[in-house]
Amino acid sequence: MDSNAPGGGDSVELHGDEEILEVIDLNDTEQTPDDLAEELEDVEFDDEGAAGNDITGDEEGWETEDEMEAEADDSDLTFSKHTGSVFCIALDPQTNSLCVTGGEDDKAFVWNISDGEVLLECTGHKDSVTCAVFSHDSKLVATGDMSGVLKVWKLDTKQEVWSFEVADLEWLEWHPCAPVLLAGTADGNVWMWKIPSGDCKTFQGPSCQATSGKVMPDGKRVCVGYEDGSVRLWDLKQGNALHVIKGSDGHQGALTCLDVNKDGTLVITGATDGQAKLINTNTGKVVCSFSVDPKARSSDDDEESNSVESVGFCKTLPLVAVGYLDGTLGVFDLSTQTLRHRCQHQAGIVHLQWEExxxxxxxxxxxGAVRFWDARSGAVVATYRGHTAEILDFTLTRDASIAVTAGGDHKAKVFCLQRPDR
Known part of the structure; x- marks a missing residue:
């Protein structure tokens, strides 16, 4: 993150009294993934654990919507094994060649994005599979359904190696450098397990949904957002909350999404109150709030608030992107805390991701479209279509050469990205 990031703002904090943003390098002491993994081994766990594209987006020439749906398929491969909506999708981090999808049919599939060949069919779930993620080394894949049934599969043997059941599942994420799995549930708990032993530790939040969570880049903390609008930064080893952000400077609606910058000094959160908030993770202070509508005040009587659905930090410039339910994409400048571009979609934004x-x-x-926006100009540089229903999730390969999508039309698609700006 650029050292000229913004300052100011107040929030509830548990430690420290700084009033300005201090961008501090959390990685002053070099640690290897093995060091971090060893630190997690020292964590005391509870014994309750168990084992041709449309470059401009111009649709001129289409005579009817039916023709557009039938003919406008820019995808290079369609995966059709699911028999219900496909809710989630992820790529293996090591090779970016394998994909896992979870769906309404209570199944997850691990498949090759080059030919669609199924490597593993993950069965035994009781409800729609809404979370599916690969471990940092691509050796394990975890799947979770809405009812709270969690399963971990070993890819080389194609065997289930661990399972557990929690309250209704909200999110699921692997530790960035150890075989440790974290999950947030509807009862407000965050769970952490060693895999495959199943030793576990819980972090008890407020008595409401733990709606979103992300392990910090240092591997020592996890940032969690809750339905009551609060945000907590937990110490994974000690099990205590380092900072709690709530009250007048916090969100006034349920958290929907969050992202962490590359050095872990900043978190951006989005909520149903139509606000995105920038938080300094060292002080626990809210640095500023972003909104595309200056009149948007999230109060109890504001039931029509424009919910923030996705947020993300640019990897190369001091910018953040905020996607809204009304289809607005806001690109904000971190240095000036101002709106740089307002980009409009015809339908609500589900997810956004910056190229690396x-x-x-x-x-x-x-x-049902994937669009690529130049944050410098605010212009669309490419649009890809192919789904006949809404896109519910997508992700990009590291080199941004391929996008894989999950749709409400029971399909996942692979798009090889050939853009004129490359």
């Missing part, structure tokens, strides 16, 4: 090495941000929306 450019100032291009990709979005998927309820209109």
């Amino acid at each position: 090495s450019s100032s291009v941000v990709a979005t998927c929306s309820l209109d």
